[in-house]
Amino acid sequence: MKKFINSIDDLVLDSAAGLVMAHEDLLRLHEEPLFIHRRVPKKDRVAVLSGGGSGHEPLHSGYVGFGMLDAACPGLVFTAPTPDQIVAAAQRVDAGRGVVLIVKNYAGDCASFQTAGDMLDMEHLTVLVNDDVAVENSTHTTGRRGVAGTVIVEKMVGAAAEAAADLYECKAVGDHVNANTASMGLAFSSCIVPDTGTPTFEIGPTEMEVGVGIHGEPGRYRRSVMQADDIVALLLEPVLKDLQFPASRQVLLHVNGFGGTPLIELHLLNKLATQRLQAEGFKVVRWLVGNHTTSLEMAGASLTLTALDDELLSLWDAPVTTPSMRW
Amino acid sequence: MKKFINSIDDLVLDSAAGLVMAHEDLLRLHEEPLFIHRRVPKKDRVAVLSGGGSGHEPLHSGYVGFGMLDAACPGLVFTAPTPDQIVAAAQRVDAGRGVVLIVKNYAGDCASFQTAGDMLDMEHLTVLVNDDVAVENSTHTTGRRGVAGTVIVEKMVGAAAEAAADLYECKAVGDHVNANTASMGLAFSSCIVPDTGTPTFEIGPTEMEVGVGIHGEPGRYRRSVMQADDIVALLLEPVLKDLQFPASRQVLLHVNGFGGTPLIELHLLNKLATQRLQAEGFKVVRWLVGNHTTSLEMAGASLTLTALDDELLSLWDAPVTTPSMRW
DSSP states (O other), X not given: XXXXXXXXXXXXXXXXXXXXXXXXXXXXXXXXXXXXXXXXXXXXXXXXXXXXXXXXXXXXXXXXXXXXXXXXXEEEETSOOOHHHHHHHHHHHOOSSOEEEEEESOHHHHHHHHHHHHHOOSOEEEEEEOOBOSOSSBTTBSSOOOOTHHHHHHHHHHHHHHTTOOHHHHHHHHHHHHHTEEEEEEXXXXXXXXXXXXXXXXXXXXXXXXXXXXXXXXXXXXXXXXXXXHHHHHHHHXXXXXXXXXXXXXXXXXXXXXXXXXXXXXHHHHHHHHXXXXXXXXXXXXXXXXXXXXXXXXXXXXXXXXXXXXXXXXXXXXXXXXXXXXX | OOOSOSOTTTHHHHHHHHXXXXXXXXXXXXXXXXXXXXXXXXXXSOEEEEEEEESSTTTTGGGBSBTSBSEEEXXXXXXXXXXXXXXXXXXXXXOSSOEEEEEESOHHHHHHHHHHHHHOOSOEEEEEEOOBOSOSSBTTBSSOOOOTHHHHHHHHHHHHHHTTXXXXXXXXXXXXXXXXXXXXXXXXXXXXXXXXXXXXXXXXXXXXXXXXXXXXXXOSEEEEOOOHHHHHHHHHHHHHHHHOOOTTSXXXXXXXXXXXXXXXXXXXXXXXXXXXXXXXXXXXXXXXXXXXXXOTTBOEEEEEEEEOOHHHHHHHHSOOBSSSOBX
16 A cells, blocks of 8 residues: 555544644644644634545545534544534534534444434534435435535535534525535546555546445446546436526536646646536536535546525635635 | 557647636746747746646646746746747746746756857846756766756745846846755655656556656666665765755755645655654754646656855745645
8 A cells, every 4th residue: 555654543633733734823723532623713603514534635624624514523534423513612602602513424433423412512403415426325425425516515614604604504505506406426446445455446548436435445347448528417417407497597617626636637627617507507617616515536426516595605605715715 | 558648649739728717816828939938927026937847737837826937938848848838938027127938957948048049138047956966977968957946946046036026137147046945855656747647667566766857857766665764864865975965954845746645645755754864853944845846647756955154035925826835
């Protein structure tokens, strides 16, 4: 296994420490139990907390900061955080207005956040993200998986909280974004989870896994590699079918890389997807292109659309200052 | 070859178009000849221009914007831009105060910028970047190669130009940064150049190429994979030997991924490198961690140090708004 790693036991903590060192103006590390939180706590605002397995960086810890998350709880690689991490983080960031928990729909994450929720002594509500249209149930999930749309939910809920929305309004924003967001991805290669040291799945030299999950779990089917134009059509079709919004609606397009695909290819996908959407009459008005919700070094990408209204557009445009998203 | 690609002929232009679409608030595309430039031109300031082979994204086009580059000229993958690109871009961005050309030290880039320089009818000066301490000469270079330190040169020269430094002062800043910057990297895997469709070099399942270049060109030697702590020591030793600054000096640490290495590993490297430097008495005061100067999807990373003084620190901290660097 060729990775920059000292010991599997220390990887998640040491990596979190390295992130916080690089952004000491924004972030603080809480080691035991592990979470990353804002250096300057919010006052009199709803706190926004997320977490999940490590290996998807920058999700979630790279989005802690002004206008997005107050804290992120990283689990072991592809493993949910423990309830005590979530409880300790919620206690740290609660400013008396309650806490929104943003949870990707995986069985492990749901169980940990549910258990933590039962232990929390402040008001809290959960936003469940399940934007992946690839499969209805999967290896790790009952119902649809939460994937790259999570970043969009976190951005918009974070902006609402910063603008003094109350707990129920923040929850409503999150549910509204999730309902208007759909994603579909594919992979050219598997990642290698450090714990196992071997590829999660085998894939032939000319195959791609369509509908792959962000842990390398199976999608819809395998097929031969296609050219990028055809891939874009293949990914957009189920996303548009799921959202079923009128072509007059403004949309945010998120081209997400899974970690091992370089920017030159992601920008190409963005050009092709934008042009295809425009040709069908959609108004693409905002873009996010890059490796945001990754699967370690997996090669592949997903396309996510969010149907915007005036509220969501203004939440997207609101200022944000985090390690991996700032404007 | 598994890549998101339509045709090799269109890749560079289409990818540049995709970048500009995603950042239409900041960037404009000039198609023929190809360059990317700032949407809002500078007035009465020195213009800063760079360029080089594609495949190193976000370098250079991702750094066009306020406080950094005025234009970037992407060549074909791992191929220098042509002189006509550079001339057209310089003419577009010159605001009457001259143009600084930031050039990575490769034979092809030097030749193209030299030819372009001979054709330019405005004042211009060149900053040559050669921060790579791995090898004195290489496959593509006479003298040391320009690698990840280029981003630091571009940031600081861009800040100086924005602050109304004249052409000679901008050139002096660039030379000063370059003289105080050193880098060393290694690779676990090769990238695949789309044109050839095969790995640039073969490497065994437990080998790493120490001192690798950003086109996958050979470095100093091969050896067996080591744990991250030992890799950090191996990379920092020649960097510190080259810079030979006193331990009391403040330093910027740049952990750069080559494209195929995930953030979880880069942050781990950052933690280990920072702690090692601190243990030797160095004051690490600024950090840049991420995939900035890449080699397509190559797995690997480099460590770069810049010895700071008050001027360089304030140039680093100056506001910047580009696709891939903003604060």
